[in-house]
Amino acid sequence: MAETLNSRAGIGMTSARTRGRMVERLRELGIKDEMVLSAMGEVPRHLFVDQALESRAYEDTALPIGFGQTISNPHIVARMAELARHGETGQGRPLGRVLEIGLGCGYQATVLAKLAREVVSMERIAALVGKTRVRLRELRVNNVKPKHGDGMNGAKDFAPFDAIVIAAAFGEVPQALLPQLADGARLVMPLGNQTQTLCVVERQGDTYTERLLEGVKFVPLLPGVA
Numbered sequence: 001m002a003e004t005l006n007s008r009a010g011i012g013m014t015s016a017r018t019r020g021r022m023v024e025r026l027r028e029l030g031i032k033d034e035m036v037l038s039a040m041g042e043v044p045r046h047l048f049v050d051q052a053l054e055s056r057a058y059e060d061t062a063l064p065i066g067f068g069q070t071i072s073n074p075h076i077v078a079r080m081a082e083l084a085r086h087g088e089t090g091q092g093r094p095l096g097r098v099l100e101i102g103l104g105c106g107y108q109a110t111v112l113a114k115l116a117r118e119v120v121s122m123e124r125i126a127a128l129v130g131k132t133r134v135r136l137r138e139l140r141v142n143n144v145k146p147k148h149g150d151g152m153n154g155a156k157d158f159a160p161f162d163a164i165v166i167a168a169a170f171g172e173v174p175q176a177l178l179p180q181l182a183d184g185a186r187l188v189m190p191l192g193n194q195t196q197t198l199c200v201v202e203r204q205g206d207t208y209t210e211r212l213l214e215g216v217k218f219v220p221l222l223p224g225v226a
Contacts, residue, residue: 029075
């Protein structure tokens with residue numbers, strides 16, 4: 001992996017202009033949070049996909065990463081990060097510790113790592129955790145903690161979280177995750193099965209307020225480990 005990433009790093013330099021175009025496209029699509037836009041421009045998405053898919057890395061589309069999983073399209077990664085930061089107006093709140101459910105290839109975790117002090121990322125597929133842990137180490141992403149486990153249970157040992165971002169769809173909000181939110185924090189996830197809607201749950205004391213936004217399409221959130 002080290003040799004592969006190093007040999008592809010030069011592409012990251014030459015793709016800076018491509019990432020710049022991607023950021024402008026995100027602005028046009030309504031992303032306002034400048035910190036999110038900066039993070040999206042800094043992370044080399046092509047290093048998180050197979051080499052054969054590099055030419056499509058900066059398209060606004062989901063791409064396969066193996067094991068029946070995908071890397072989310074850049075717009076939805078930026079949108080969920082913006083919502084986690086309360087950034088719809090362009091002014092987001094600082095994030096300390098964030099929980100991500102669905103580590104996958106590590107792309108979204110790396111974006112979140114530029115916005116938060118620490119990201120704890122759960123992944124149910126052991127082989128993905130191992131592969132992504134190596135990738136993050138080679139890219140010197142030091143504030144992401146990849147964990148193999150059932151994301152439905154969250155990570156109580158690391159709670160409370162300033163945000164929880166779920167990168168897979170489920171028919172209801174996993175109730176075990178709500179108490180792991182800090183007061184004033186948000187959970188962002190795709191809600192639904194066949195028809196999915198981006199959902200934000202905000203905690204204020206013991207009250208949880210749910211808001212449904214635009215339609216989205218994600219792989220399903222599965223319980224257990226593999």
